[in-house]
Amino acid sequence: MKALYKNLALITSLLYTLSIIGLAYYLFIFPERIANQTHLISLMEVPELKPVLDELYIFSGISILLGFISILLHLFNRNNDDESNVVYIEKFKEKKDSKDHAGEDASDSDVDEELKEINGKIKKEPDNKLKAEKLLSYLAEQLEASQGAIYITEKKDNKNIISLFAAYAFVLPESQTVSYEFGEGLAGQVAKEQKMINISDIPEGYIKILSGLGESNPAHLILCPIMKDKKLIGVAEIASFKAFNKSHELLVEKSLALLANDLDKGQQKEKKEK
Numbered sequence: 001m002k003a004l005y006k007n008l009a010l011i012t013s014l015l016y017t018l019s020i021i022g023l024a025y026y027l028f029i030f031p032e033r034i035a036n037q038t039h040l041i042s043l044m045e046v047p048e049l050k051p052v053l054d055e056l057y058i059f060s061g062i063s064i065l066l067g068f069i070s071i072l073l074h075l076f077n078r079n080n081d082d083e084s085n086v087v088y089i090e091k092f093k094e095k096k097d098s099k100d101h102a103g104e105d106a107s108d109s110d111v112d113e114e115l116k117e118i119n120g121k122i123k124k125e126p127d128n129k130l131k132a133e134k135l136l137s138y139l140a141e142q143l144e145a146s147q148g149a150i151y152i153t154e155k156k157d158n159k160n161i162i163s164l165f166a167a168y169a170f171v172l173p174e175s176q177t178v179s180y181e182f183g184e185g186l187a188g189q190v191a192k193e194q195k196m197i198n199i200s201d202i203p204e205g206y207i208k209i210l211s212g213l214g215e216s217n218p219a220h221l222i223l224c225p226i227m228k229d230k231k232l233i234g235v236a237e238i239a240s241f242k243a244f245n246k247s248h249e250l251l252v253e254k255s256l257a258l259l260a261n262d263l264d265k266g267q268q269k270e271k272k273e274k
Contacts, residue, residue, distance in 0.1 A: 013071050020067050023060070111251050114142065118255050128259075128266045132166030135259055136238075140168050143248050145240040146218050150226070151180070151187055152234035152263060162191050162235050165263075187235050190223040194232055196253065198222050198244050220244055224252050228260040233267070 118138055122131045136148040147169045151162035156179070164170075164178040180188035190197060199221045218239040226234040236256050238244075244252075 136168035147239040149237045194225045196224045226256045
């Protein structure tokens with residue numbers, strides 16, 4: 001709509017310019033036409049009409065000049081506005097990018113402190129499941145996440161799978177289990193490739209958050225493999241209504257590394273008991 005108004009303004013300015021040129025030409029030939037109609041050689045030969053014609057030319061000339069000046073000013077201001085908008089947008093982008101990078105750098109510098117705090121909260125907990133739940137709760141608070149889950153690797157019918165081990169705000173009946181084969185679903189794909197993924201467009205219905213306000217679907221999801229010495233221990237999945245940045249990814253990855261050793265020991269113990 002804005003472009004349409006600009007085009008209309010340009011067209012009307014052009015028509016106004018042409019009309020001024022036409023008016024100037026008409027005023028130039030006006031005395032001659034009147035003389036021809038009245039069969040006079042020239043209106044200037046009539047002394048009484050000369051002051052009137054002079055005034056007509058003066059006022060018409062001033063009007064034409066002001067018209068041209070207004071058109072030039074209009075075009076000049078429009079160009080300045082466009083340039084100002086471009087400069088403003090570029091400055092806004094630079095400011096936003098600078099702010100984003102500064103925020104990420106600041107978060108990166110605080111990661112070690114956050115890891116110390118996490119380690120202090122979970123290391124005294126003897127039960128691995130409670131450790132994992134506390135870790136998810138802490139990450140949810142720090143990342144403003146709405147839901148989280150940790151899956152651990154298992155063998156079932158000679159197939160590699162990951163099964164739900166601990167969760168935060170995860171709605172699931174006690175009798176129901178959740179597991180994925182390697183390569184199945186997003187969590188299974190992360191287990192297979194052993195690479196973190198950060199998704200900003202979660203498939204509809206993939207995750208639902210239940211609250212007193214009803215059901216809602218988070219828009220952002222981060223899935224991270226839990227590794228120990230290049231060995232896959234499990235996969236963590238965290239959902240949020242806000243996007244995850246690089247600092248968030250780093251915090252998740254390093255936090256899970258704190259848990260990896262205990263989970264690995266727990267798995268080894270279970271295998272021996274079997």
